[in-house]
Amino acid sequence: MxxxxxxxxxxxxxxxxxxxxxxxxxxxxxxxxxxxxxxxxxxGPAGAADNPYERGPAPTVSSIEASRGPYAVSQTSVSSLSVTGFGGGTIYYPTSTSDGTFGAVAISPGYTAYQSSIAWLGPRLASQGFVVFTIDTNTTLDQPDSRGRQLLAALDYLTGRSSVRDRIDSSRLGVMGHSMGGGGTLEAAKSRPSLQAAIPLTGWNLDKTWPEITTPTLVVGADGDTIAPVATHSEPFYESLPGSLDKAYLELNNATHFTPNTSNTTIAKYSISWLKRFIDNDTRYEQFLCPLPRPSTTIEEYRGNCPHTS
The missing domain is CATH 1.20.5 (Single alpha-helices involved in coiled-coils or other helix-helix interfaces)
Incomplete structure (x- = not known):
């Protein structure tokens, strides 16, 4: 010196x-x-050394309810002609690469529907720090078991062949879906236990029991659903999941089977929190899930096990 x-x-x-x-x-x-x-x-910043998968600033209620998160988002279309096992789709991803890799989520539409029906989730989730793949299915009439396989095929394409594969941590993956796509979400989680999170949205499936699932699962139902009524779908789905599993049941208030098809703050808020908590292991989001959210103008009922263990 x-x-x-x-x-x-x-x-x-x-x-x-x-x-x-x-x-x-x-x-x-x-x-x-x-x-x-x-x-x-x-x-490290925000305890990054304790959890290298944390992405973005510390969350607040306003940040997870916002229509866009902290990341700018880009998107790319995937032609059905360039893939096998599913019908193509759109990938939404954080534009910046400065934070390293991100977890990824594949999302399936419902019966007779196209990816446009769940497209709002793409930029909304991606802007919070995920790579999101909203997919089209092989046909609009595919059943839940087929949609489950297609969700997994989409994840395999996303991590193995897509133009954004280098932006993804292939060990941190999740699935979501609406209606039959929600039933397919349960099928995918059953088939691939390595998945980190599953969120069926007003899911439909003839199989009502899912004791084999080991993936943390947030079941979202709607109180006014007449196509997949919660009493015969979402509630038995949730109740059949293992008691030791990190799981939750969110029943939307004053909602229908098709509520997940348009931008919805309550769905986004708890989906973001669930994906962050279990795909990124980001315990900063535990505060929005535990203690259990109370009934409100948008929540008819919420069940779950707290604190979470994963």
């Missing part, structure tokens, strides 16, 4: 002792600075 000559006139003995004190002081400060740097690097 460079030493600066004092302008004071001192005796040789005093000059020597002064220089020594200066060196010790500077060395001490350097040590403190080094220690501070070490502590800072260990703590």
């Amino acid at each position: 460079q030493q600066h000559t004092s302008v004071s006139v001192r005796s040789p003995e005093r000059q020597g002792s002064s220089r020594l004190r200066t060196r010790l002081t500077r060395w001490g400060l350097a040590g403190l600075l080094a220690a501070g740097t070490l502590l800072t690097s260990q703590a």
Whole structure:
């Protein structure tokens, strides 16, 4: 370390002792600075060292209810002619690469529907720090088991062949779907236990019991659903999931089977929180899931197990 000559006139003995004190002081400060740097690097921004998958600033109620999150979003279309196992779709992804890789989610539409019916979820979720693939199915009449396989085929394409594969952490994947796509979401989670999160939206499936699922699952139903009534679909789906599983049941108030087809703040808020909590293991979002949300003008009922263990 460079030493600066004092302008004071001192005796040789005093000059020597002064220089020594200066060196010790500077060395001490350097040590403190080094220690501070070490502590800072260990703590990292927002505890990033504790969880390297955290993405984005600390969340607030307003940030997860907002129509867009902190990330700018780009999108790319995938032709059905360029893929196998599903019908193509649209990939939405954070434009920036400065934060590293992201978790990814594939989303299926419902019976007779196209990806346009769930397209609003693409930019909304991607802007919170996910790569999102809204897909078309092989035919609009595909049943839940087929839609489950197509969701998995879409994830495989996303992580293996897509133009954004380098932006994705292939170990952090989830599935969502509406109606028959929601039933397909359960099928996908049953078939691939490595999935980190599943969210069926007003799901429909003839199979009512899912004790095999080990993926954290948020079941979303609607109180006014007459196509997949909660009493014969979402509620038994949720109740049949293992008691030890991180799971939740959100019943939307004053909602219908088709509520997930248009922008919905309550669906977005709890879907974002669920995906962040279990795909990114981001415990900053636990506050929105536990304690359990209370009934409100938009929530008819919410059930779940808290605190979450995954």
